Amino acid sequence: xxxxxxxxxxxxxxxxxxxxxxxxxxxxxxxxxxxxxxxxxxxxxxxxxxxxxxxxxxxxxxxxxxxxxxxxxxxxxxxxxxxxxxxxxxxxxxxxxxxxxxxxxxxxxxxxxxxxxxxxxxxxxxxxxxxxxxxxxxxxxxxxxxxxxxxxxxxxxxxxxxxxxxxxxxxxxxxxxxxxxxxxxxxxxxxxxxxxxxxxxxxxxxxxxxxxxxxxxxxxxxxxxxxxxxxxxxxxxxxxxxxxxxxxxxxxxxxxxxxxxxxxxxxxxxxxxxxxxxxxxxxxxxxxxxxxxxxxxxxxxxxxxxxxxxxxxxxxxxxxxxxxxxxxxxxxxxxx
Numbered sequence: 554x555x556x557x558x559x560x561x562x563x564x565x566x567x568x569x570x571x572x573x574x575x576x577x578x579x580x581x582x583x584x585x586x587x588x589x590x591x592x593x594x595x596x597x598x599x600x601x602x603x604x605x606x607x608x609x610x611x612x613x614x615x616x617x618x619x620x621x622x623x624x625x626x627x628x629x630x631x632x633x634x635x636x637x638x639x640x641x642x643x644x645x646x647x648x649x650x651x652x653x654x655x656x657x658x659x660x661x662x663x664x665x666x667x668x669x670x671x672x673x674x675x676x677x678x679x680x681x682x683x684x685x686x687x688x689x690x691x692x693x694x695x696x697x698x699x700x701x702x703x704x705x706x707x708x709x710x711x712x713x714x715x716x717x718x719x720x721x722x723x724x725x726x727x728x729x730x731x732x733x734x735x736x737x738x739x740x741x742x743x744x745x746x747x748x749x750x751x752x753x754x755x756x757x758x759x760x761x762x763x764x765x766x767x768x769x770x771x772x773x774x775x776x777x778x779x780x781x782x783x784x785x786x787x788x789x790x791x792x793x794x795x796x797x798x799x800x801x802x803x804x805x806x807x808x809x810x811x812x813x814x815x816x817x818x819x820x821x822x823x824x825x826x827x828x829x830x831x832x833x834x835x836x837x838x839x840x841x842x843x844x845x846x847x848x849x850x851x852x853x854x855x856x857x858x859x860x861x862x863x864x865x866x867x868x869x870x871x872x873x874x875x876x877x878x879x880x881x882x883x884x885x886x887x888x889x
């Protein structure tokens with residue numbers, strides 16, 4: 554089969570296409586013929602880390618979906634031909650997160666990912682693709698969608714009538730927006746692009762703020778909500794957005810901390826959280842059980858992932874470059 558490996562070339566991380574043996578499933582394992590994978594901001598961080606050495610030969614990318622190609626001894630939950638997606642954390646099946654699950658994150662420092670024609674995974678690390686989605690669409694779900702689901706529903710209990718603030722129009726933001734609209738919550742979207750804001754209006758967003766035109770967007774959020782603020786915030790930016798998120802959160806609200814899109818830097822002033830009885834909820838993707846619950850919700854509500862562009866298997870470098878450009882709206886997919 555063919556796969557992509559990370560490689561350090563003159564202290565720059567890159568990916569190279571290689572021929573390698575097709576893996577065979579052992580007891581309790583399933584081989585998946587991968588049909589599509591998708592990119593996340595995390596994949597850029599890992600690609601850049603490959604330039605520092607130590608990741609040569611690792612298969613990147615956490616997100617992928619395909620068809621069961623072979624099953625190992627003792628597997629009775631999947632059959633050849635089943636359409637499945639891989640869970641971001643191979644070993645986090647259910648219950649609270651444990652530190653021992655972190656090394657099992659696909660496409661990371663210790664565990665191979667999905668950018669290959671075939672992968673072998675434990676049967677317990679797979680979920681069924683929602684019936685109305687293609688495997689290309691399902692490949693967008695494992696990281697971004699599960700992250701939004703975990704943060705907004707499992708941990709912070711978003712309900713109808715709540716107000717969600719999302720930053721940008723990447724995968725997590727748009728899944729959060731779609732989930733909010735599906736349950737009858739109100740959505741506020743921040744973007745530097747009026748065109749992208751107009752596209753979120755079609756998806757159901759009701760308050761649109763261009764943060765380039767309105768740099769004090771926290772003030773705009775409070776004004777648009779009659780001084781109440783957002784009950785739920787998907788905090789994706791990091792140092793450049795965190796203080797304003799704290800100033801935008803409603804009393805008893807929830808800041809779901811996910812991203813570091815602006816890097817790592819000064820710590821925010823959290824004093825307002827105490828006076829407003831608000832919470833910060835740290836989220837790193839989710840479990841297989843959460844993935845399955847989310848897929849049932851997606852199927853019941855007919856939610857369709859927003860795909861910005863699909864690249865071919867010979868266009869992986871171009872796909873990474875498109876992600877780095879930040880011009881995308883929704884998910885970037887690579888067909889396998």
